[in-house]
Amino acid sequence: MKRRHFIKNTSLTGVGLAVGNSLLACKEETSNNNNKAIVDLKNLPLVIATWHVLEATEKAMAILRAGGNALDAVEQGCRIEEANEKGQSVGKGGLPDRDGNVTLDACIMDKHGNCGAVVYLKDITHAVSVARKVMEDTPHVMLAGEGAKQFAISNGFEPEDLLTETSKEAWEKWKVEAKYKPIINIENHDTIGMLAIDKNGDISGACTTSGLAYKMGGRVGDSPIIGSGLFIDNEIGGCVATGLGEEVVKTVGSFLVVELMRQGKSPQEACEEAISRIVNKPNSDYKNFQVGYIAVNKKGETGSYAIHQWFSMTKFQDGVNEQILSDYFNKA
Numbered sequence: 001m002k003r004r005h006f007i008k009n010t011s012l013t014g015v016g017l018a019v020g021n022s023l024l025a026c027k028e029e030t031s032n033n034n035n036k037a038i039v040d041l042k043n044l045p046l047v048i049a050t051w052h053v054l055e056a057t058e059k060a061m062a063i064l065r066a067g068g069n070a071l072d073a074v075e076q077g078c079r080i081e082e083a084n085e086k087g088q089s090v091g092k093g094g095l096p097d098r099d100g101n102v103t104l105d106a107c108i109m110d111k112h113g114n115c116g117a118v119v120y121l122k123d124i125t126h127a128v129s130v131a132r133k134v135m136e137d138t139p140h141v142m143l144a145g146e147g148a149k150q151f152a153i154s155n156g157f158e159p160e161d162l163l164t165e166t167s168k169e170a171w172e173k174w175k176v177e178a179k180y181k182p183i184i185n186i187e188n189h190d191t192i193g194m195l196a197i198d199k200n201g202d203i204s205g206a207c208t209t210s211g212l213a214y215k216m217g218g219r220v221g222d223s224p225i226i227g228s229g230l231f232i233d234n235e236i237g238g239c240v241a242t243g244l245g246e247e248v249v250k251t252v253g254s255f256l257v258v259e260l261m262r263q264g265k266s267p268q269e270a271c272e273e274a275i276s277r278i279v280n281k282p283n284s285d286y287k288n289f290q291v292g293y294i295a296v297n298k299k300g301e302t303g304s305y306a307i308h309q310w311f312s313m314t315k316f317q318d319g320v321n322e323q324i325l326s327d328y329f330n331k332a
């Protein structure tokens with residue numbers, strides 16, 4: 001059940017270009033099981049993303065401010081980091097697997113609950129856009145490997161070598177000892193998960209990554225798995241994850257956060273509870289890996305939480321685009 005009330009606010013007329021204001025102040029009541037949210041759309045649009053990605057959120061906000069929808073915003077925002085060769089965890093310039101192959105995972109989800117994903121995609125920079133094509137132009141939700149690549153090429157994506165000189169050098173250095181050990185906040189940095197709410201109050205999200213550096217050939221993480229790396233429920237909110245994907249998958253992290261918000265938790269409380277499910281497992285090895293979540297609810301409230309220090313969220317709302325350091329569990 002969903003009811004909408006549009007209240008014309010004449011005092012805002014004429015300042016429609018001002019950041020954070022909309023010509024119509026709009027209230028929306030959503031009700032779903034136990035949760036009821038009164039949405040005040042004057043705080044919108046907003047965009048949040050994992051880590052320090054000010055250019056990506058800037059791009060997404062430009063689309064939202066121009067009246068674009070949340071789906072276009074998250075896709076275009078993620079593409080900024082995919083094209084950024086300096087980011088070694090996403091798109092072009094991503095660190096390779098043990099055999100020197102850069103393989104990408106990405107997914108996207110819209111306000112209707114539609115989703116698309118690609119896994120183990122080689123030679124195509126904009127994995128998030130291929131994921132969107134899977135969602136919109138195929139009867140499937142996920143394409144893998146060679147099939148995903150051929151689908152991308154047949155849709156006009158140009159194949160290119162994603163392994164840059166810098167990432168190749170790092171891999172060659174790694175091969176000397178060839179020890180696989182995820183390093184907290186280092187090899188995870190820059191994987192991008194993004195959530196946006198547009199001026200209509202509709203939510204979309206996307207997630208794109210080259211996955212963990214020096215992973216086994218064929219390994220797929222949480223990022224392209226709907227419910228783990230990303231989940232959107234337009235009645236409730238959205239969540240994206242970053243960090244050691246295996247641990248996120250084991251707790252179906254992003255779906256868990258959204259369901260906790262449905263039960264009435266704030267985005268911050270929901271992210272904290274999802275992290276506690278990981279660290280409180282018997283024999284959890286959490287001291288040796290990082291997981292971080294960011295979340296937004298239908299009211300435009302946000303939260304972020306991680307196991308370890310130095311995880312951050314980039315948030316663009318009310319004209320302010322800023323990096324916000326997350327609170328974290330491991331304070332010992």
Ligand code: SD4
Nearest residue numbers: 188191211221242243245
């Ligand atoms: C993965 N979760 O492949 C990804 C990596 C990541 O920030 O998010 N890094 O496990």
